[in-house]
Amino acid sequence: MGFILHHSQTSPFVRKVMVTAHETGLVDDIEIVPASGTPLEPGTMPLAQNPLGKIPVMERPDGPALMDSRVICRYLNAHAGSTLYPEARIWEVLTLEALAHGISEACVAMVYEGRLRPENMQMPEIVEAQWQKASRTIDAVNARWVSHLSGRLDAAQIALACALAYIDYRLPERDWRSGHDGLANWFARFSERPSMQATTPPKA
Numbered sequence: 655m656g657f658i659l660h661h662s663q664t665s666p667f668v669r670k671v672m673v674t675a676h677e678t679g680l681v682d683d684i685e686i687v688p689a690s691g692t693p694l695e696p697g698t699m700p701l702a703q704n705p706l707g708k709i710p711v712m713e714r715p716d717g718p719a720l721m722d723s724r725v726i727c728r729y730l731n732a733h734a735g736s737t738l739y740p741e742a743r744i745w746e747v748l749t750l751e752a753l754a755h756g757i758s759e760a761c762v763a764m765v766y767e768g769r770l771r772p773e774n775m776q777m778p779e780i781v782e783a784q785w786q787k788a789s790r791t792i793d794a795v796n797a798r799w800v801s802h803l804s805g806r807l808d809a810a811q812i813a814l815a816c817a818l819a820y821i822d823y824r825l826p827e828r829d830w831r832s833g834h835d836g837l838a839n840w841f842a843r844f845s846e847r848p849s850m851q852a853t854t855p856p857k858a
């Protein structure tokens with residue numbers, strides 16, 4: 655079965671889908687179509703498939719296009735008969751996945767604020783408020799979720815690794831590892847997975 659993924663190498667949301675595709679063995683079933691755009695200028699975003707103008711979007715032969723990385727990851731897992739959303743721990747997995755997703759959303763908002771708004775109209779308070787969301791969440795994950803992270807691979811771990819990798823990529827000045835040794839050690843190990851290595855974005 656052939657899927658078409660509207661894709662950008664730099665998006666943490668797309669990366670989640672690609673890591674999931676590698677981990678579920680479906681990567682060769684996915685054709686990549688590059689897309690780029692911003693909230694101000696949709697560019698080549700697949701608007702016909704996703705009126706929200708966001709990627710990732712995945713077209714599939716047997717139904718309407720799927721969008722939102724969380725939906726696509728869950729679809730790939732189900733399609734492959736994989737175990738990234740284990741029923742016995744489903745609420746933990748979905749909660750940690752949502753926290754990780756929130757980190758990515760806050761950090762993407764920070765990057766857009768810096769890139770899209772003319773300098774004289776920028777509000778550093780908005781950037782800092784978004785970073786507070788990410789930073790508080792990193793604190794909480796380091797305090798409460800590290801034992802979950804040492805368990806079997808799941809969708810939440812993938813989402814979290816892609817979120818932290820995005821901070822390193824786009825916001826390297828934010829020292830998220832400081833005071834978070836447990837999380838930093840887990841992330842270092844997780845980053846060695848072939849699925850993470852195969853999806854490393856180009857140099858910023």
Ligand SMILES: N[C@@H](CCC(=O)N[C@@H](CS)C(=O)NCC(=O)O)C(=O)O
Pocket residue numbers: 664665666667691692693694706707708709710721722723724762
């Ligand atoms: N909740 C969405 C977020 C996707 C998203 O924000 N993607 C960014 C790229 S990193 C995008 O398409 N931005 C364009 C826009 O917001 O108009 C998901 O998980 O797929």
